[in-house]
Amino acid sequence: MPKLFLRTLILTTVLVFALGTTAQAATLKLAMDADPVSLDPQVQLSGGMLQYSHMVFDPLVRWTPEGDFEPRLAVKWERVNDTTTRFFLRKGVKFHSGNPFTADDVAFTLARLKKSDDFKGLFEYFTEAKAVDTHTVDLITKEPYGLVMAMATYIFPMDKAFYSGTDPENNKPKDLILKTDYSFANFNESGTGPFKVTQREQGVKTTFTRFADYWDKNTGNVSEIIFTPIAEAPTRVAALLSGDVDFIMPVPPADLARVEKTEGLKLVTMSGSRIITFQLNQKRRPEFANPKVRQAMAYAYNNEGVVKKIMKGFATAAAQNSPKGYQGHNPAIQPRYDVNKAKALMQDAGYPNGFECTMIAPNNRYVNDEKLAQAFVSMMSKIGIKISLKTMPKAQYWDQFDAQVADIQMIGWHSDTEDSANFFEYLYMCPDKKTGRGQYNSGNYCNPKVDELTLNSNTETDVAQRSAMLQQIEKILYDDAAYIPLHWQNLSWASKDNMNTADIVNVMNFPYFGDLVIK
């Protein structure tokens, strides 16, 4: 009898243990529209690469949904003086290679960021990261800088020892950043993140395996991610509906309702931060230099109507650039649709019969970009502005955009710094080839007040003061009707309903898959 009892006990224990572990470890089959172009987190500044960075690397700090900073590899931070911020690093963190994580790695990472074509612009205010001791590092800026913490979300420490030395494969340094060719970093990784890349066939499949020595034990339970890029939106949705994958992003607007209604699936959407605008070129068209004409066009454009009819509610109507939650978001500014007022303004401006002009837009860059441009053309015709529109694929669009070949040009902008000043620097400041400011200001809008406020906001470290400045800029741009903002594109994710999807996604669209829990 005791023998039988013992055997039952052992069996039960084994069984419970086995069940327990299988319930713990879970595989996630993930499909996105594209896969990361490289394993080197610094080779390209793009949404896809940052999504990858959050899986395989860890930032010093990361954004919380409320817009605060959450400690990751940095546990706390303090300002030492106007240009120095001190970060205290987490102890006992290991890289995938097994090397310990120290302040030297942070210094190495920032130095490499400053060498990257894509990232050096973002980090131009930084001089260096200086190791104070093994787990303390100072980030030093050229002048007082209001966005040190925001930039710390882009510092994903790389393994200095792993990326040092010469790669026998091509006899070049291992830390070389190469966009189009083989480099050690393009094909090998060692980060501190929750997942290691264990198998990769570019464009076909990437397997991420949970890093056993990951420092954060109090997190998700996904042991493996099998990631497949599925470029065709209907196929991506079908793969989710048929159960071939567990999680997809993005969900095409046409299928939102279907996914939402399907039993066993979960749809998460939120208002995004990419603003879509039409720029009116004042150099090409004297009419656009007249603020009344621009205001008339702003009044003639029905933001809410387009969001409802064309975007199927999958966007948030905008009258400014900064979405809610940004320091520059000015709650007083609302869309102003009023055709009669628009007509009156055209009359005032001296164009009662309107005029003719040209316009270009991409047709595969933003959600419904071509339809949006067509709707704009038909709305402007109501106040007599006859627009001839040409649309083209994005691969051809940007050269045309830079050459300013048309009077009206479409552009969407997501702020890399998650901060309002970025919109103004790139889209609204007076174009200046030397400083690179106003690089995407293809309408040549130029207002010294906007320039001055934007530059001042960069060195202002008091949050309240800074918000006031940025909100003032939004007001000026609105009153001037500098350009026509349309809406912020919404973001969407869909998954099976046995996971905490809503907790890991955010407005930057960098899902924290390390935190995903599958029940």
Place this chain on the structure above:
Amino acid sequence: MFAFAVKRIVQAVVVMLIISFIGFAIKHNFGDPVRELVGERVTPEERAQIRERLGLNDPFIIQYGRFLAAALQGDLGRSFFFKRPVTEVILSKAPATLELVFCAAIIVIVLSVPMGVYAAIHPRRLLSQIIMGSSIVGVSIPVFLTAIMLIYVFSVELGWLPSFGRGDTVTVFGFWDSGLLTRDGLLHLIMPSIALSSIMLPLFIRLIRSEMLEVLESEYVKFAWAKGLRPRRVWYVHAFKNTLLPVITVGGVQLGIMVAFTILTETVFQWQGMGSMFIESVSRADTALMVSYIVVVGAIFVVVNTLVDLIYGLVNPTVRVAGRQ
């Protein structure tokens, strides 16, 4: 025979040169590859430097000359996106496409021959009417629509078949990733092959039927009937054999076209072959890969047509005589 082969090879080389020249000439119209490589923040000056480094600023003729010189040594350039030689990329994607075309071709052959022959022998029967009627419907539905309908019926609604990708593959001969050897791989092959064959199948049914009808009207078949041969012998030995001649020629050309049609099928099924690779390389302006795909598919066309001519020559001696002149 040897002279014929040499002549075809010279022709093939000329065709390949023309194809590569056209491919190279139009690549600039697909946009600037540097745009796809860098983020939005990179300044125009830095982009210009990258262009210079990649040799994209050189005149067209110099770029083309460089391409040809390298191509003669078997190097078709490097893919910007894959960061590897394009020959490597295309070789790794070719098995997927070739297996898909192979399976679709088998479906076409296995179904079109009996259906076409049946419809020719019994033109008035109901089944023949149904075959011919549905082949008209089949030929007029675009491939991507067939593909999406298949996915929605068999994956989403019924859940019988996987919706995308190649499933489990096995590497054979050290480089060929085959989906033909695993159950999962075969399940993944079913819908894409059906979708790909959906255009060719009706075409071949109609072709075989009309050829067969023609042959059945010919003198020697009438003579065979007059001799009192059994119907089976007349149909399958005398008539069908001669029906096959034109079918082989058309089949060769169509096989090449089928390789080109994989672009649509592969895109819808996220089938990682050369077709979807080509579409992606166009959208990324990955020019080296684009041009190489055009050259490789051109080469497949040329090779298949040459083989067809050779086979045809074996079956029909008049062709061989013509080739010798």
